[in-house]
Amino acid sequence: MGTGTAGTAGGGGRELPIVIVGASLGGAKAAEALREAGYDGGIVLIGEEHERPYERPPLSKGYLLGKTPREKIHVHPPQWYAEHDVTLRLGTAVAAIDPAAHTVTLADDGRIGYHKLLLTTGSVPRRLPVPGADQDGVLYLRRVEDSDRIRAALRPGARLVVIGAGWIGLEVAAAGRAAGAEVTVLEAAELPLLRVLGREVAQVFADLHRDHGVDLRFGAQVTELTGSGGTVDGVRLGDGSTVAADAVVVGIGISPATGLAEAAGLEVDNGVKTDQHLRTSAPDVHAAGDVANAFHPLFNRHIRVEHWANAVNQPQTAARAMLGQPDAVYDRVPYFFTDQYDLGMEYVGYVEPGGYDRVVFRGDPATREFLAFWLKDGRVLAGMNMNIWDVTDPIRELIVSKRVVNADRLANPNIPLGEA
Structure with missing residues (x-):
């Protein structure tokens, strides 16, 4: 099927449209990619939110922080959809989908x-399964209105408790300190980001937040959220102590929004399973972004990545695959970023x-200006640059x-990365 004629049916009528379920960053980027590829058929982009598609990283x-105006978070200006x-x-x-x-x-x-269907339904925050978690003042971050509510709670002297020391939790903690709030972070593990970064680099983030006045508590087990009049006022821990709170932000991870896919009989396992072309187990149905557990040819396995770069780039592959281009393979190396304080x-x-x-x-991790590399059997699996820029391309090439x-040459700042 050629890209220029994919939208036109025989006999002078128009073929069924490409429908995108999920008016997210991924959904909007898929629509954009379809038009850039020359597809001239109908595109229907469906979303539960009333806000037109926007990017989520600014929300944390x-x-x-109040530095990025609302109109800057949207993927496209309002007129773009009609114009295209x-x-x-x-x-x-x-x-339902059938x-x-x-x-x-x-x-x-x-x-x-x-004619073709693309699922960009994203993910949903995991809910805190303890008594009192449904009170006012218990906040989650996924949508723009969530960010508005959290920002309203970040006042000088306010007691903010963040449950979960993942990326969202730490970025909210940094915003809270920037606003002058008293911030306590409760984490069940021994260090922040331990599963993602390992002990060696996780310690850097623990030191960063402690240096900025965050009360970090590890090995914390939350048993109840206390309250008065339906509004949260504290977090009770497994040791019987209570941390006073004017607001609680829960950041204990997200789950892929697979409900529609499961009900439709698609193969689901930690997301909607796809091949390297982002095709699901159902004919003419693709998936991209947070919801997709895609086969990655570089790693020779399925992986699901919950980051902005996936939502930006996977839809380009999905669009080309939906238009019948056999070379549409998603093989980009995962990428993400964070900004916390001056880091x-x-x-x-x-x-x-x-x-x-x-x-x-x-470099020295204590200076917070260094590169870190995770190795297995002498091969680089991942790399991080902290407050050092323009090195992601050579790191990607190593991977x-x-x-x-x-390893000695890799650690030597005087040797180009490509010669390590």
């Missing part, structure tokens, strides 16, 4: 037929928890090449 970074003949259905929930009939049923009983960090690569045997530093490196 610049937007939460994209039907944007906001505030619209999808009740791969056999090639239809999408909406919550209002409306039905849309599709900026980029990470490229993929390491399972405990899946490395050595960490090599180039893709899969060659054995010399």
